[in-house]
Amino acid sequence: AQKVTQAQTEISVVEKEDVTLDCVYETRDTTYYLFWYKQPPSGELVFLIRRNSFDEQNEISGRYSWNFQKSTSSFNFTITASQVVDSAVYFCALSEYDKIIFGKGTRLHILP
Amino acid sequence: GAVVSQHPSRVICKSGTSVKIECRSLDFQATTMFWYRQFPKQSLMLMATSNEGSKATYEQGVEKDKFLINHASLTLSTLTVTSAHPEDSSFYICSARDPLAGGGNEQFFGPGTRLTVL
Numbered sequence: 001a002q003k004v005t006q007a008q009t010e011i012s013v014v015e016k017e018d019v020t021l022d023c024v025y026e027t028r029d030t031t032y033y034l035f036w037y038k039q040p041p042s043g044e045l046v047f048l049i050r051r052n053s054f055d056e057q058n059e060i061s062g063r064y065s066w067n068f069q070k071s072t073s074s075f076n077f078t079i080t081a082s083q084v085v086d087s088a089v090y091f092c093a094l095s096e097y098d099k100i101i102f103g104k105g106t107r108l109h110i111l112p
Numbered sequence: 113g114a115v116v117s118q119h120p121s122r123v124i125c126k127s128g129t130s131v132k133i134e135c136r137s138l139d140f141q142a143t144t145m146f147w148y149r150q151f152p153k154q155s156l157m158l159m160a161t162s163n164e165g166s167k168a169t170y171e172q173g174v175e176k177d178k179f180l181i182n183h184a185s186l187t188l189s190t191l192t193v194t195s196a197h198p199e200d201s202s203f204y205i206c207s208a209r210d211p212l213a214g215g216g217n218e219q220f221f222g223p224g225t226r227l228t229v230l
Contacts (some may be wrong), residue, residue, distance in 0.1 A: 101148070104154070
């Protein structure tokens with residue numbers, strides 16, 4: 001069965017610090033997709049990244065970077081030089097084809 | 113990217129009434145749409161999968177008679193919460209799969225509808 005675990009329920013860091021959000025997943029399939037979404041207080045989901053299971057290359061997009069390691073079934077997300085606007089709930093998610101299964105989310109507070 | 117809209121964005125209703133929420137794919141045809149529910153400070157939970165022209169598939173524990181889903185066209189799916197009660201108050205989010213994007217796997221999320229039942 002599919003499962004996504006985000007062990008960190010809530011994290012607080014001071015602005016400009018780096019922060020890593022952990023995500024561990026379980027799936028029996030060899031073909032799957034992993035996602036990260038940001039949900040600000042408005043509620044609308046903001047898509048951040050989609051990665052398929054065959055692409056283990058790490059990705060960097062501005063201050064955001066992702067580390068995908070199949071050996072440990074992890075897909076961690078790092079924000080470098082955090083800003084107050086990064087405060088939100090972040091969801092890691094897994095999809096084999098159809099349904100997207102979400103983790104419980106990590107609430108990130110960036111303190112000024 | 114593709115755009116999915118939801119209407120209304122916010123609705124308040126009295127207990128016992130029915131509420132309809134619309135989900136539209138604005139610039140693509142979605143053969144499959146999904147409905148999620150999110151209670152405060154919780155994750156998104158899939159309620160049902162809606163395929164155009166056929167009956168929706170509901171997740172375990174979701175009452176199909178209470179949450180009526182209609183996917184009458186390739187750009188519109190509706191969720192009707194029948195005889196709503198305060199415990200149905202939640203944030204309802206739809207997503208639509210674009211069969212021509214991302215190998216047919218890419219889903220695009222609507223902005224959500226916040227339902228409050230008094």
